[in-house]
Amino acid sequence: MSTSPLSATPPDVAGKNSTSRVIFASFIGTAIEFYDFYVYATAAALVIGPVFFPHSSATAQALSAFVTFGIAFVARPIGSFLFGHFGDRIGRKSTLVASLLVMGLSTTLIGFVPGYDSIGSLAPILLCILRFGQGIGLGGEWGGAALLATENAPPGKRGWFGMFPQLGPSIGFLASNGLFFGLALSLSDEQFRSWGWRVPFIVSAVLVAIGLYVRLKIAETPAFQAAIDRQERVRVPVATLLSQHWRPTILGALAMVVCYTLFYNATTFSLSYGVSALHIPRQTFLGMLCVAVVFMALATPLSAWAADRFGRKPVLIAGILAAIVSGFAMAPLLGSGSMPLVLLFLIVELFLMGVTFAPMGALLPELFPTNVRYTGAGVSYNLGGILGASVAPYIAQVLAAHGGLTWVGAYVSCAAAVSLVGVLCMRETRHTQLM
Template sequence: MLRLAMASLAGTAIEFYDFFVYGTAAALVLGPLFFPSFSPLAGTLAAFGTFGVGFLARPLGSVVFGHIGDRYGRRPVLLGSLLLTGLATVAVGCVPTYATIGAAAPLLLLVLRFLQGLGLGGEWGGAALLTAEHAPEQRRGLWASFPQVGPPLGFLLANGMILTLSAALTDAQFTSWGWRVPFWAAGVLALAGLWLRRSVEETPQFRALAETGRRSDAPLTEVVRGHWRLVLLTGGALSAGYAVFYSVTTWSLAYATEHLKVDRTVMLACIMAAVALKGTLTPVVAVLGDRYGRRPLCLIGSAMCLVWMFPFVALLRTADPLLMTLGCLGGLLGMVTMFAVVGAYVPELYAPRIRCTGAAVGYNLGGVLGGALTPVVATALAAGSGPPWGVALYLSGIALLSLVCFALLPETNPAVVRARTGTGTGKGAAEAAAPA
């Protein structure tokens, strides 16, 4: 389990590194370089628009790789998604700017960001199922939390590299070529991830499906016809985690550096400190999910996000490093209380024959609802000179949506389900609660 979990974590960290390094670059330099005819605000909005395209591509990637995972196995998904995302990220670092090739520059950026999202759309489903379907029932939440550590680790890698370059280079050097280095480094990381995953074994549950001939011929059709409500609830439930994470890690960086004139090195350090603690706490919260259930933690996390968004904006407005870090940390604590357990929770909601498609589509639909538009909407709402309370209200609304959706979803922890129903079987909530 440890070897499998580490292979899952490493690949997820690498793919999210690819995804996050774009978001940070969009907040710092892509606007002036690829949309120079726009005003600074419009350029940032346009850069965040290309950032959002990656999220729009993720559900399509979950459909493509979900079909592969449900028909041909979880292992091919792990390799294919990593290769696609890595190649697209390296290519972003090679795109000439608007000053060199004109309108083709932002168009190429858009296409490559779409390919990034396509690959990442398949990554989470494959990584989560690899650990969840191998893990013993009583520790499934813990082992399935390893892919959830990947995003904060990838974020720290991406922003650590940008922070180092930002501190070591002049503004002119960073804007000229320094921002490209983290994208080029993605190629080396992708090769390392493929090496780690080369010997990963197929999961027992998929092997059982293949041996008994019970694989789904059309997993997407089966999900849409029989489980559409479950997919929508999954996406709505996860939307707050995405919205909070990208408001903390992407929008706040742009807002603090442009509106509050905070040095980008200082703001990056504040965000990274909060994300590091989030990653450290993920396995701890996952253990609580194994003991007390997945759903209660998700409800608590949604409620925490709901009540913290106004304090988050207020603390960010102070421009004080310690208070800004506290604001970011408060939001991410609510987010991690939810997302530490979803590596086990979301796959358990779906029957094994359609699990890769259903879990991945639901997870990435949450990314569209909460992640794709949040930096754009938040930047537009914060365009004035006053406190951006509209951002806090927007984020609170998404947190309320998540709270309602989690309230409508069932508990899936097999031990908790058995204790409540008095049954002695090991059936998960997916078979018991999902539509026929």
């Protein structure tokens, strides 16, 4: 049966979700959630190690901080299974509200956890629990936001509509890094390590309140409402997904690897390496990252437009091939220690992140039918996070210590090659109808 996204939807349901409301609700949620997530990533590179892990070695502290960083990526698929179940059974709207609450509460509480000097080993335990909560919340966020955008999109515009959740990470990163940048400029090192790093976590509470206000005003998506009308919901979406749709789930996860690897090696690892090994001042490197992420934001709409015009696969293949080549530029650019060359490296990596990330907002939902779409898109997205991001900064730190940046660059190229295999093996989804 072939219908347009709105054809089976009662007029009152479709009318409630205006274009501007859909765009803003899908964008603001991911921006806030990724702000929360990146706040921890930045803190892990700068301060989590010394505050929560009393090793004598700075390298050991960094590795411990990056282990806690990776915990959230293990939790994210669990969150996608959990929230995906309710998103496919109950609806997109209520599930998106719940995921935002879990993420926001976990992030805010991290800002209040005392350090190791105050409560001993309980400090890293509480940190790990709350970091796990961050992963659970984000695991349920992205799939719902992408579906909110794409299931409301007019024909031929899904790549464009699916771009707005993909803009959220750029804005969230810019907000979190910008706040850390401002704190680095205004506080001494002692003030920053003592209490300043906690401010971005606590600010999350205000942002979450804004996001909840917006999310509570949206209506259910037309495609899900149509599935309810046709009585197509399944009892256990994850069981249906794993038994009938395992292949697109795996291919979608492989396609996501390049996005995660590019981003977290260009930000979390590079920030840690730049400050500790290259001795670039913290505020200077944070400022360069703020400049570079603007290019990621610029690449996102360009890539989304191209994905609607030429198809998802051609755009992704071109971006992934460029990412493979970029791995060879890591040592000469980042390793030079020259500010212009380091900035150029960050710009190239984050621009390519935007190119490869933008089509995913439409591609992953298009791989699955409505009754398992929330679960399928979320699981693919977050399994890719385990493969491409959970251990990326840790592996990069180990490789840099033993073989230098050339090895880290080779790791980036290999991760991109994994995504190339996934994209080449999947079908083109541009003309798929979301029913």
